[in-house]
Amino acid sequence: MESIAHIRRNDKKIQTVEQHLLEVKNLAESYGKEAKVSHITGLAGLLHDLGKFTQEFSTYIKTASENPDNPPKRGSVDHSTAGGMFLYELLHKKDSSRNEKILAELVGNAIISHHGFLKDFNNPSLESKYLERVSKEGKREVYSKYDEFSGYFYEKVMDEESFSNYVNKALVELSEYISQSEPTTLRTSLYYLTTFIFSALVDADRTNTRHFEDEINEQKISNHELFQLYETKLNDHLIELQKSPKSKSEINKLRMEMSNQCEKCSENESGIYSLSIPTGGGKTLASLRYALKHALKHNKERIIYVIPYTSIIDQNAKLVKEILDDDINIIEHHTNVDFGPQTENELSEELDEILVNKTEKIRLATDNWDAPIIFTTMVQYLNAFYAKGNRYTRRLHNLTNAVIIFDEVQKVPSKCLSLFTESVNFLDKMGNSSVLLCTATQPSLETIKRKIHVKNEIVENLPDVVKAFKRTEIIDKVKDGKMSREDLKFFVGNIMDMNQSLLIILNTKRVAKELYAELDTSNVGATVYHLSTSMCAKHRMDVLEKVRNDLDDGKKVICVSTQLIEAGVDVSFECVIRSLAGIDSIAQAAGRCNRNGEKKIGNVYIIDYGDEKLGNLSEIEKGQKVTRQKLIDLANEQGENKVDLLSPEVIKLYFEKYYNEIESLLDYPLQIVGGNMNTTMVNVLLGCPFMNEYISKSKENRSKVTLLQAAHSYAAEQFFVIDQNTKSIIVPYDKVGEEIIADLNRPYGIEKLSVLLKKAQQYTVNVYENDFKKLSESKALRYLYDGSIYTIVPSAYSKFYGIDLDNSSLVDIIQF
Structure with missing residues (x-):
């Protein structure tokens, strides 16, 4: 058997399976380091493409490379099940320890899902899609090659003793992780660990594949060095502000005092802090001052601003880029330029990179948030944890060891509030991230059931400060x-x-x-x-x-x-x-x-x-x-x-009353389709609402009951931050927008395409499905990149209103 993981398109060079597995392992280890689970994430990387160690796959990929216009049927060779099955057979025996079984489930689910999405351990249909993949009864054709792929693994990648030692290190990490969780919150902790492992694996796999395909030998600039440079530039800017005659005004004196308090607090340990600077108090620069100094002191990898509205991103990112004099390393990610719905092929368990089409190439180019400073939206943040599609989850691991600033935190959609607070607590406790909850109207998140554990408020004597800012x-x-x-x-x-x-x-x-x-x-x-x-x-x-x-x-x-x-x-x-x-x-x-x-x-x-x-x-x-x-x-x-209506005491009472009014909505209510059961997204992911029925159904074979019970895929299919799906449309506003649209009609490699898509975010409008349909019916839509990207005709974009659903902007063009 010839060992082949990938064959490069332009020169037919081969990346062997052992090269790919070890390189992905190393990347995944680095992603898991700060969460102290590097061997757990490394284990996923080490085994994720184990199924490529077969003669069947070697023949398959060579045929695909030699016949690009008529390749074999995608998915005809299953290569992602083997690694999960291998772990299940090794660690999920009758006499295996609880932690061995949990490790097999955590890592195995990530492996079998790395070209799709995490499988349900259990779901409303009382099915374990995970077990259907990893058990020899569920995948007999894969199990028939067990000796072949496991033999090659021990021969070419890691011998049995070394592998056993590696697994033991992963078990030590898991034991330590579990020990930090309260028994009542263990399922919650394990849900987030499962998702984190999946994120690290997907990003490591995609990154290594992209580097091989595009012959990239990436040399990263030290974020620490950049942060030092940024801090100097920010301080220079603040000094210049102090020289201005306007700096003597009472309002600007107060703003500088808020900024100084943020700098002082940046010395404190990592944790969750609230920053309740009154509106107009200069919290953008004050929070940046905190973030840069805190990142330098505590060796954080990146700074992430999570903002409710794209309009705020537009302004804040522009301001920060100007002050720090850098528009390369500071990225905005406020919409995924949406490339149409994921097709069955794209969700296939066997998305072989050698066969990627144009749509999939775009998905590989989507940002993974590997940048020093990132501006993104609350929608994108929550999608990283809960939405269907590994392009979202891929980013999650980069939220660890970061300074995360939630601007206008009171704008978290009510139904997502519990999911939000649990994710923040995970990043604080397990992810080694520091969190800043910024708003002039601080919500009472300490009063809800799934509360956030805030260490301290940064602003001293808040009531007096609010009066001074009136x-x-x-x-x-x-x-x-x-x-x-x-x-x-x-x-x-x-x-x-x-x-x-x-x-x-x-x-x-x-x-x-x-x-x-x-x-x-x-x-x-x-x-x-x-x-x-x-x-x-x-x-x-x-x-x-x-x-x-x-x-x-x-x-x-x-x-x-x-x-x-x-x-x-x-x-x-x-x-x-x-x-x-x-x-x-x-x-x-x-x-x-x-x-x-x-x-x-x-x-x-x-x-x-x-x-x-x-x-x-x-x-x-x-x-x-x-x-x-x-x-x-x-x-x-x-x-x-x-x-006053806007006093801290009234705002606190308002949120307590408001959350009490909507208490039944905070856990994201779900109606189980085809049944009479009402539950919540929180329960489906962090609880085990179907476990008793599943055990009863499986009582003749109790070994087929998983310890983990999260319905990952089922929940993700139901999850939307906003109630309706939206589609992203690149609009022909000004000459630059027109040039972007023209450029997207040309074939590009992933790197060039990634640059174009980042640029296109400034020219993107999200529309609801019903509005998208109206644009289509009025013949205003146009399709780029084989129908994967949407744009509109110039007459459908008004200089007064933006996207014009009446498609009547032609009158404006004629008149002006």
Whole structure:
């Protein structure tokens, strides 16, 4: 048998199986080091392609290489089962210890799944997809080659004694890992360990394959050296700020004090900290100051900003890149440029790299978050732990030994809250990461069932700091009843008679677009701007730049926006109108009013806008309900007892009431299809809701019951951070967007393609399935890269609204 793992396309050079296994082992070990599970992850790398040690696979891959236009049927040779079966036969015997069985299950599931997704140990159908793969009864054709692939392994990779020693080291690591978990949380700890091993294996395998195929000998720059350089540049920037006359203002003195407190706290040990700097308090630079100094002191590998909205990423990443003078090592990953649904072939257990098509090449090029500083979204963060698709999970291991800053942490979707807190606790306790929970409206995560264990609040004397930062007055117009669009237009006119600038924030894109259209054609005596997520990131940044310039020039300005402008967007209006929402949203809206203390107090009006139809936006509705009651309560308070709507005590009470209102949603409710059972995602992953029934079903053969019970694949199929799937569309906004689209019509290698896709993120808009269908029906969609990437015709993208579902932007092109 000729040992072949891969055959390079351009020169037919062979990477042997033993080379690939040992190189992937080394990479996987390095990924598992900081979590103290390097031999466990290394074991997965060592055995993942064991099934390639067969004459059948050798013949298969040579035939595929020699006949690229007519290769053998994909998946006709199973090479990923062997490693999992090998471990199961060695460690999952009747007399095996509990930890030996757990190790076989943890590592074996990663191995058999590394070209697809983790298998269910048990699921609602009372099936163990894991056992169906690793047991000799389930895969007789693989077991018939057991002596062949195990013999070659011991001969070419590692002898039996050395392998036994290696397994023993992995068992020691597992024992230590388990000892750090409470008995009541052991299943939770093992779920995250399983997912971590899978992540390390997938990334090690993909990385080694890419390096071989593209002949890359990667020499990484030391992140530690970069962080030292970054810290120097940040300090230089802060010194320059202090030289400015504006630095003497009270607001800027307070900002510098917050920054100094962050630097002081960076000396503390790793852990979870809250940073409750009031809105407009400069938390972007303050948190960066903390992160760089903390990373240097505690040897963290990377800094990751997790942000709720792409609009904040646009601004914050731009600011950080400018200050640190580096746009190469600081990456933004706010959308996967979505390449269409995964096909059956792509989800095949036997995705052989020699046969990758264009779509799969794109997936191999997707970021794995191996960069010094990363800006990403909460959606992408949660997907790394829970979503279907190993391209998501591949990134997870890079969340360990990191400084992770969750900006606007109160925006975690309610149904995902328990999953979020458990993942953060894992990264803190097992992943050696430090976590910063940043927001002006700190949610009461210590009061929910699956709480986060916060070490400390960074801001000292928080109530006094909030009072010092006060720059706005909240004015309750909700008590006056619902406001129609005509009422709102009249109200806007009155406000603009007394102010130069006004920001209006509404809860849906539809009403924001409609109000903008009416104001833009009305005699309001101001330039009217519009912002929504129907615009790509570059488009939004350009609009914001125009808004800032007009504000700086003292021109009359009205901006109509959805909530995307609320969090983290550095812009200051004289006055703000906010449609009724949760107190956290109102606080963020207030942060766009009189942001820099341009006058003593700016007014923020809360209205009940009658034109809004919230539909499926239940979280906004529930937030409205709690806020409405709080406004009533505060209106009844008198004298010294009266407190501000945005005070820390009211915000704390708001979140306690809000989480109590939605307690049944926090664990991600699930309805088992085809059955009467209601459960939760948390229970399916971190508990064992089907175990008793499965044991009863398997009572004649109790050895066929796994110790682990997580329904990985079943749960991942049900998991969406937002309730509907979205598709990503690259839009032809400006010349650069058009050039990206043109370039994606050309064939490229993975490295060039990866660069293009990163660039395309600034020109990407996510749309829901129903909107995608409308674009398709109106003939506005176009397909790139063999149909794997979506774009639209220029007439479907408006310079005023972004993606135009009416496909009516052609009128704009004709007129202008």
